[in-house]
Amino acid sequence: MQEEIFVSGRHLPKIDPNLEIWHWEISLYLFLGGLAAGILFFTALFYLLKKENEMQATVKYATIIAPIALIVGLAALFFDLSHKLYFWQLYTTVRITSPMSWGAWVLLIITPLSILWVFSYYRETYPKLEAKLQTFKRLKFLNTFEKFLIKNRKTMAIALIPLSLILGIYTGILLSAFNARPLWNNSILGPLFLTSGLSTGAAAILLFTKSHFERTLISKIDLALIFIELALIVHMFMGMYAGSQVQLEAMQILIGGSYTVMFFVFVIILGLIVPFVLELTEILGFKVPIIAPAMLILIGGLIFRIVMVNAGQLTRYLY
Template identity: 75%
Template sequence: MQEELFTSGRNIPNIDPSLQIWHWPISLYLFLGGLAAGILFFAALFYILNKEKTYPTAVKIISVVPPIALSLGLLALVYDLNHKLYTWQLYTTFRIESPMSWGAWVLLIVTPLSFIWTFSYYREVYPGLESKLKLFQKFKFLNTFEHFIIKNRRHIAYALIPLALILGVYTGILLSAFNARPLWNNAILGPLFLTSGLSTGAAAIILLSKNTAERHLFGKIDLALIVIELALIAHMLMGYYAGSQVQLEAMQLLVGGDFTVMFFGFVVILGLIVPAVLELMELKGYKVPVIVPAMLVLIGGLIFRFVMVEAGQLTRFLY
């Protein structure tokens, strides 16, 4: 029989309880929300700049992704809830100090706007599908509705830019608002998640675009966003180093702990540094398959959410 001596009643492995209530649906939801925010931001921005013909993928073609991503993200979020039938009660009030309240209401506005934006380009982008379905012949009111949307598309774009930015920031603030979790209690998470969402949005556009000029432009944009993201990650880690003992211990999960390989190997190196090098090589004239850096950015962004959600729940204030 092995005898152990405990000098403290806190943080005893396998005895002191550990609370983990957020699982993969939350991580998936945060990733899809950030991806949709990034795509919608670029779509609205380049439409306002009158670049829809120059960069058709960013404005028109990829517009089908945000409504699908937001719908799947909301389904994952509802799936994770214990009391699904009471979800509607979240929309009976608005608390300005609550990130969840902000996120719920922003999603309530952004999700239908994403469907409307996609619908406005439906006949232009998918004429073959419309010739088979003949929705506009069966439902005459769709012609009036489409005309109204196209007429007011610029107003929708102006609304989407701030809403997309709020949605992207919210995915990080949702975590940083939990003061009881030292790894999440960092003001950098909001800008970091926004930058990551914009980067994954740019990567998705690169992945679907067949226009060389468009791919080059978003390659430059994504490269700049990756540099900013790396700077924010460095700043986040420096903040942990300069923090209290519990923040130092929380950081050890990412630096020298159970999540080090996932964080530095899959997120920082494969998800950011390698794509940045490949995109820089492509901009210099080297032939690089565009699918490689784009997919690495998307996978890195997804793993980043999983790491932060899972690791954050293992940290707590003990003193």
């Protein structure tokens, strides 16, 4: 039998702080937002570096994932809302100190921008669709619009760099802003979620590329991102270990608690270490099906967000 001393009326079991109001929709939204941010960052970066021909999957083909991920993620977020008819009120003000306000405005800009980027390459990437569109005389204005987008690709790429970085780091800051949840309330989540999003974006690009040069370069970048992600996770645990009793108890959920297996087996081992070894093996010259590390990173990234969202809601302040 476990005995607890309630120091206020807020600490009642099943009411607060055990109230779980964020479910799978939020985890999916955070994952898809980070995935889109990672893809769009590499797309814009290599375009500005004039690597469009060498990195065709990065700049042209994999970008189709970004708008789809953003739309599905926003749909999941909308589905989670309790008062769905009032979502527009987020856009009646700008609050610099609110991560949710930052996220709402960035999503409002980056979602249509990602669609426009894909459309600017539709003639090259989807020639059959382009041929069908030309059969409709009324749609000839698309040619003029496409020329306008092609002319302004550099401007879009310059805008996508900061927007994608803000989107990626916002998914972590959104959680860390909740001071009432000790597991979330640390400064590492922002950089950690950004790094994880960039890694999942790189993994998605690997599924599209057929170029050995592109696959090797993206794999090397992903190796560095995985290493940084592991270092940030270690740093997060070290910070919590050196913290207060509340933070120590929050850490126990991931180390020796109900989410230990999910976190260490599916995130750390299968989602980071195993893909790291497989990609390193590929770079060293051994044949490895690229789909294996890519899918492991994507699945690990999703499970990581599920664990952090669910486990974070179980942590509490009692002292």
